[in-house]
Amino acid sequence: MNATQRKLLMQLVIGAAWVDGDLDQPERQYLQTLLERQKLDHDPDLLVLLETPIGLPQLEAWLVTFLQGTSTPTRLAALATIANLLMADGVVNRSEHSLLDEIHSLMAQIPASRDEEEYRQAAPGLVQGLSGLVRRALNGAKHLFQ
Template sequence: MSTKQLLKILIGAAWLDGKVQPEEQHYLQRIAQQKWLLEDPDLKPWLYGLRSVSTEECYRWVDEYLGRRPTPADCQSLLEAISGLVYSDGEVDSAEARLLMQIQQKEADLATSPDLHATLVRAIQKLYRKWVSQY
């Protein structure tokens, strides 16, 4: 998970309400400067408001960032980063809230679903014990 990917998600989250607020723009540029990405040619059009980000793009970036098997820590880290942005202008738009809720739901789903690897290991151990006890 790269810093550049995370910044793209933050840019996308800023666009969710259809317009990047001045406080959000300042926040994004400050983060980009801290991470040495302010002059990145891929990010520059978004950082300076020259290109908008669709809702679909933002959600796709989130899915790419988290991958197929994110950890609860991955989700929590992303939630914290996006929260910093969405609260920077003092308002949380409903589209921004939906994104936060979707990530929270992914985190909750991870906490309640059993780890496939651990489940498989337990099943194999059970079969092995059963096999050993028969002989």
């Protein structure tokens, strides 16, 4: 994940923390740890988000932007990070649960990044090629097992 994607991920996670209208102490601690881990704990744009509630339209816009440029493994890691944040206070309320459902739904609707799509398209050919190579190698080595 590049620096822009990491910052966008942190915007998403902070926005998700505000989905219930409150950013409590366990969530703040979790966010601070994430910001430090991503080396973004001094980013003024992100620090402002910790103090200002984020509306759902902004969160959705960030989510769409993030999903458009990421692979499935990165998306799943982001979803896990958001889920961990939402569980930080020990309570996942209805609005938080709905957010997780919406993220999962958008992940299914927005195609993965182009690199991953190319990989998926190439994978069957790679498997067939490797299968043929293994078959030829085994046929060539039959005399060793007789």
